[in-house]
Amino acid sequence: MNTEPGAVPDPQMVRQAIDWMLRMGSERASPRLQRQCADWRAADQRHELAWQRIQAMSQEVASHYRAVPGAGQALEASAQRLGRRQALKLLGVVALLGSAGWLGRDLEQWQQWSSDFATGVGEQRRFNLPDGSQLQLNTHSAADLRFNARQRLVSLRHGEIMISCQPDSRPFQVSNRDGLFETAQGRFSVRQQDTCTRLSVTSGKVAIYPAQGGALTWAQAGQSWQLDQQGLRLIARPDMDMGAWADGLIVTRDMRLQAFLEEVGRYRHGYLGCASGIADLRLSGVFRLADTDALLALLPQTLPVQVRTRTRFWVQLEPA
Template sequence: MNSDHGAAPDPQIVRQAISWMMRMGNAGASPRVQRQCADWRAADQRHELAWQRIQSLNQEVASHYRAVPGAGLALEASAQRLSRRQALKLLGVAGLLGSAAWLGGDLDQWQQWSSDYATGVGERRSFVLPDGSAMQLNTRSAADIRFSRQQRLVSLRHGEIMISCKADPRPFQVSNCDALFETGNGRFTVRQQDDCTRLSVTRGKVAIHSPQGGSLTWAQAGQSWQVDQAGPRLMATPDMDMGAWADGLIVTRNMRLQPFLEEVNRYRHGYLSCAAGIADLRLSGVFRLDDTDKLLALLPQALPVRLHSRTRFWVRLESLQG
């Protein structure tokens, strides 16, 4: 082998290698996918090198943590189960591609390489889809699209998405681990959380197809729904505008301080929390997301709290009485 083995690879090739690894697993290693993957590997020596090193890391994660849910998916599944520190340590030991630097210091980065569309921490992006519909991704989000003559499908892999779809004979669908959401010409937001998915509709109506089957549930404009293993459930008026992030805002209505800080923490690195004694303080207002440090600095003006900062990445709110 030549000296190229010590060089950092093209990020696009790394992304392709991860994508092929996942396709091999998702397709159950069908003969067709195996042939396509083999052709890609043979097309360029750099492809084969990236493939071998991705496989090497995949095997390292699998053997180290003994958590292999399926062929070709150990990297994804194990990374989701590890703490950030554990995973970065493992990547450093593995020495993939000579260094773990190509991951950008953040495990969310693998989503960006293996997804059609993705955002990092604090990033919000807008896209125009092939049919002219508008798609916005919130912080730490990833999605794939599959458009054909028969369908318009967006698969939300992680995070939060807003769709403003154009009228078309084909239905517009957004799928994730909890449900399939379908509309003809609507505007709606889908947010995937650890234990459920939240849907908010601002225009038109959206059909909710839950995995449990049964009759469709229709979400109307102005409504917010929660979908989990128990099925869809209409929510009371939320204490936060679910679509305000698309305008770079957090808009709250009598929201508890602790969940407010959890929301802010989605847009920044590091630790952000509050003392238990002030967790139930209520907050209403409009807050800009462009600079979360400035946002936090405003809180003592609105509430009887003070900021305790060890560093910019470690912030805790405490009572003025403490």
């Protein structure tokens, strides 16, 4: 069991970690209780993973509530009207509800256990398929494999994949919520976002069959396409190389700073954003994904910004 950011905590261990967090707060963390908590964390690596995840959640939620005028005072007033343990439990429930999006991401990771291939946040993996083709998964992605005598099919459940397809008598297909993508040989990536799917073809050509129906469209090498409820359209001038992640890079072309930070945020836990006054600054360059903290530290060298870090899980760029 590893404790890297992409690792998935056991739900039972998470519940135990929440209980320890409440006890540590309600009993004022006596030396004896601190030793007991430390012993529990050291007894199993899964305990430590769950503890770190709950602590990260607590810090993120606290930062969000600090940013909302009056929220902290309201929570404190509620705590004063209740006993210490009851108040902490109340605040714990509020925190869990307030960070539903954060927890939802991890609940989605737990669902990935049923997938044939999956990655956690910040993790990228490469798999060799039975036909000699290669499948790469980007951060926080999941896919299923269905190979038989008639088909080669990868079902993208969420996230982003890169296919390097070897020739075969069977077509190679990728399906997802928005459509079906088919090729005989080539290299292409498919990214499922909240409201659309993006296809980028590096080599060969890919047939696009929209789930909503419509004419077959061929995507050529060097092209990027977007597919959503409104239909299919060619992305004339992408602000980012959609396949660069497979080489561990983000390559931007006159990209808005806010959009860039949203992209970097896919590879790390917690909040990453910028002040509204600098959101429209433009950025072009090649950045390595291996260390997102080091990546962010480079930005003040080319843009009039500064990096403000409250915790490792709360980072914001502000005007220099």
